[in-house]
Amino acid sequence: xxxxxxxxxxxxxxxxxxxxSRLLARRGHPVMAVDGDPNPNLAIALGMSQNSRxxxxxxxxxxxxxxxxxGTRRLVMARPIEEVTAEYxxxxxxxxxxxxxxxxxxxxxx
Amino acid sequence: MRGLLGELATGxxxxxxxxxxxxxxxxxMSRATxxxxxxxxxxxxxxxxxxxxxxxxxxxxxxxxxxxxxAVANKVRSARDEEIIRSYCAEHGVELAAVVPWDExxxxxxxxxxxxxxxxxxxxxxxxxxxxxxxxxxxxxSNGRGERG
Numbered sequence: 001x002x003x004x005x006x007x008x009x010x011x012x013x014x015x016x017x018x019x020x021s022r023l024l025a026r027r028g029h030p031v032m033a034v035d036g037d038p039n040p041n042l043a044i045a046l047g048m049s050q051n052s053r054x055x056x057x058x059x060x061x062x063x064x065x066x067x068x069x070x071g072t073r074r075l076v077m078a079r080p081i082e083e084v085t086a087e088y089x090x091x092x093x094x095x096x097x098x099x100x101x102x103x104x105x106x107x108x109x110x
Numbered sequence: 111m112r113g114l115l116g117e118l119a120t121g122x123x124x125x126x127x128x129x130x131x132x133x134x135x136x137x138x139m140s141r142a143t144x145x146x147x148x149x150x151x152x153x154x155x156x157x158x159x160x161x162x163x164x165x166x167x168x169x170x171x172x173x174x175x176x177x178x179x180x181a182v183a184n185k186v187r188s189a190r191d192e193e194i195i196r197s198y199c200a201e202h203g204v205e206l207a208a209v210v211p212w213d214e215x216x217x218x219x220x221x222x223x224x225x226x227x228x229x230x231x232x233x234x235x236x237x238x239x240x241x242x243x244x245x246x247x248x249x250x251x252s253n254g255r256g257e258r259g
Contacts (some may be wrong), residue, residue, distance in 0.1 A: 047227060
């Protein structure tokens with residue numbers, strides 16, 4: 001199941017994302033936590049050590065590419081997903097895996 | 111990020127729980143980014159500007175065909191706080207998945223740079239999030255331990 005956690009800044013969505021991730025992992029589910037916030041701090045909220053956090057590399061934008069298909073543009077994986085998760089996912093407590101996305105560039109926006 | 115979210119958890123029959131901490135509000139992102147999620151949790155505080163964000167996100171999530179659209183009341187200090195959120199959700203036809211109480215442990219854990227789950231795993235906020243985990247398990251039709259056994 002794929003779950004997006006959203007809400008106004010400061011609403012506490014990171015704490016809820018992290019706690020839900022760890023609870024589901026403790027119940028035996030494989031869990032992939034994804035930090036999609038341009039100002040990422042899910043790693044700390046998950047309880048990942050400083051050492052592990054220092055090793056994290058953000059998933060670069062070029063893992064995706066745009067393809068033209070029958071006049072429509074689609075974003076597709078440029079590399080196999082298994083390869084991407086193997087390279088960028090880091091283990092967090094309770095067996096949660098974490099990937100941090102490259103922040104979307106909002107130049108000129110608010 | 112769209113395609114990546116779409117790809118995650120598809121290789122294992124959806125068994126993996128993918129939980130994405132999104133940018134503040136979904137309206138800032140291209141619609142395609144969240145099209146491939148099964149559920150959206152809209153975390154809200156009991157005040158108008160926070161609730162308004164839910165009011166704007168919910169119709170967009172519906173338009174995108176997201177199956178489960180849930181609000182999560184957070185930092186709830188009183189029965190009045192809860193009532194404000196309940197009535198807003200009822201008015202806007204949004205299901206309230208959980209009421210997470212104001213919990214000092216969150217600020218205390220944050221101050222120490224620790225996870226709430228490590229700092230105080232039995233705190234009231236964690237108990238409330240257990241309710242979200244129950245809901246997610248129920249809707250995904252999977253019980254972690256059961257499936258593994």
